[in-house]
Amino acid sequence: xxxxxxxxxxxxLVALSTVGLRALFSVILALPRASSAEAxxxxxxxxxxxxxxxxxxxxxxxxxxxxxxxxxxxxxxxSDGPYIHGNTVLEIGWTIVPTVVVLGFGVWxxxxxxxxxxxxxxxxxxxxxxxxxxxxxxxxxQGDFASSELVLPVDRTIVLKMTAEDVIHSxxxxxxxxxxxxxxxxxxTLRITPTEAGEFALRCAEICGLNHTQMVxxxxxxxxxxxxxxxxxxxxxxxxxxxxxxxxxxxxxSAEGLGCVACHSLDGAPGVGPTWQGLYGRQEELEDxxxxxxxxxxxTTSIIDPNAQITAGYLPNLMPQNYxxxxxxxxxxxxxxxxxxxxxxxxxxxFIKTLE
Ligand SMILES: [Cu+2]
Numbered sequence: 001x002x003x004x005x006x007x008x009x010x011x012x013l014v015a016l017s018t019v020g021l022r023a024l025f026s027v028i029l030a031l032p033r034a035s036s037a038e039a040x041x042x043x044x045x046x047x048x049x050x051x052x053x054x055x056x057x058x059x060x061x062x063x064x065x066x067x068x069x070x071x072x073x074x075x076x077x078x079s080d081g082p083y084i085h086g087n088t089v090l091e092i093g094w095t096i097v098p099t100v101v102v103l104g105f106g107v108w109x110x111x112x113x114x115x116x117x118x119x120x121x122x123x124x125x126x127x128x129x130x131x132x133x134x135x136x137x138x139x140x141x142q143g144d145f146a147s148s149e150l151v152l153p154v155d156r157t158i159v160l161k162m163t164a165e166d167v168i169h170s171x172x173x174x175x176x177x178x179x180x181x182x183x184x185x186x187x188x189t190l191r192i193t194p195t196e197a198g199e200f201a202l203r204c205a206e207i208c209g210l211n212h213t214q215m216v217x218x219x220x221x222x223x224x225x226x227x228x229x230x231x232x233x234x235x236x237x238x239x240x241x242x243x244x245x246x247x248x249x250x251x252x253x254s255a256e257g258l259g260c261v262a263c264h265s266l267d268g269a270p271g272v273g274p275t276w277q278g279l280y281g282r283q284e285e286l287e288d289x290x291x292x293x294x295x296x297x298x299x300t301t302s303i304i305d306p307n308a309q310i311t312a313g314y315l316p317n318l319m320p321q322n323y324x325x326x327x328x329x330x331x332x333x334x335x336x337x338x339x340x341x342x343x344x345x346x347x348x349x350x351f352i353k354t355l356e
Contacts, residue, residue, distance in 0.1 A: 006066075010066055014055070014058045014059055022050055025050045025054065032175050034177065035176060035221070036175070036192050036193055038176065039176060041112045045109060122156060123191075124153070124157070124159070125141055125159045126150070127140060128150075128161065128163075129162075130163075130164045130182040130215075132215075132262060132318075133204070133210075133211040135255065136256055136259065137149070137150045137151075142234075145235060145237065149218045150202060150217060152222070153227035154221050154227075155193065156194075158193070159189055161188075163185075163186065163187050163188070164183055164184045165320070165322075166208075167209065168182065169181070169204045169215065170206035171202065172205035173202050197222055197226075198220075199220050201216055202218070202219050210318070214262075241338045241339075241340040241342075245351070246354050248342065248347040248351075249347040249348045249349070249352070250351050252344055252348055252351070253348070258344075272314075272318055278355065278356060279299075280299075280349075280352050284311055285311070286309050299348070304323060
């Protein structure tokens with residue numbers, strides 16, 4: 001009877017401590033709001049784990065502290081403790097129960113993963129490209145335009161087909177819960193079904209170099225009508241053939257274009273590379289001690305062979321070395337789509353000339 005009393009007290013203390021700890025986790029380990037259909041089963045998994053962690057911690061700590069205080073040796077008791085030689089039932093129990101629990105969590109996790117990654121009806125594809133240190137998004141089913149913001153319709157499963165230009169990046173919007181790496185030379189996919197309209201921040205979750213922390217993009221979730229209106233506005237953008245070289249140059253500089261914006265500001269602000277404000281005609285000191293006047297050939301060389309002349313105070317090997325290929329591929333794409341020859345480097349030079 002006396003032994004039973006200890007059991008009941010310990011069970012009640014364990015239960016109280018479990019509930020208390022779980023409540024504490026809700027405060028100190030709070031998750032951001034859940035804004036995607038995928039977040040719901042993931043949050044259920046988190047919830048299950050939090051309960052399990054709270055229970056196991058309580059079970060061990062309550063029993064240990066209870067024994068320490070309640071079964072403390074009286075001051076005058078110098079006798080030996082009882083001789084105990086194991087307990088087979090207990091040992092089998094504490095082997096089997098945790099095994100079943102761990103396997104159960106494993107199965108639950110596998111089912112959830114399969115559930116949130118499997119194809120859904122009426123999906124929409126968005127292509128995502130990560131490069132140091134900008135995101136860009138293309139909409140192949142809506143007219144194949146590119147955007148520096150990720151705009152999504154609510155309540156529709158989006159398949160993100162993702163790749164990286166340079167190093168590994170990682171797509172992460174905490175409110176959507178799911179996360180996936182972008183790997184150069186390979187396509188990875190991620191499915192998201194946004195469940196509420198709003199604005200979110202996409203962060204790169206893989207340390208990817210100097211400006212990793214600035215690799216952020218806006219995600220806007222719109223209702224169906226709002227999304228269609230945005231798509232129409234994007235598609236109404238003029239063809240490259242109808243734009244002035246200066247306007248095209250500004251476009252190439254942006255994240256939708258070639259992403260020069262990641263390193264080159266237009267307003268004199270310091271960056272990873274020199275600002276383009278007042279660049280044309282500037283006397284530029286080079287790392288090797290020489291000086292050049294920034295003109296068409298210097299800019300051209302700087303783009304297609306960045307390490308040929310390093311501007312003083314800046315580092316080599318930061319500017320992507322593959323712009324010659326990227327630009328040739330883009331020019332070919334535009335030739336195929338619009339039947340015109342665009343000279344992207346000339347556009348960039350025309351744009352830089354406007355930045356007094
Ligand atoms: Cu990154």
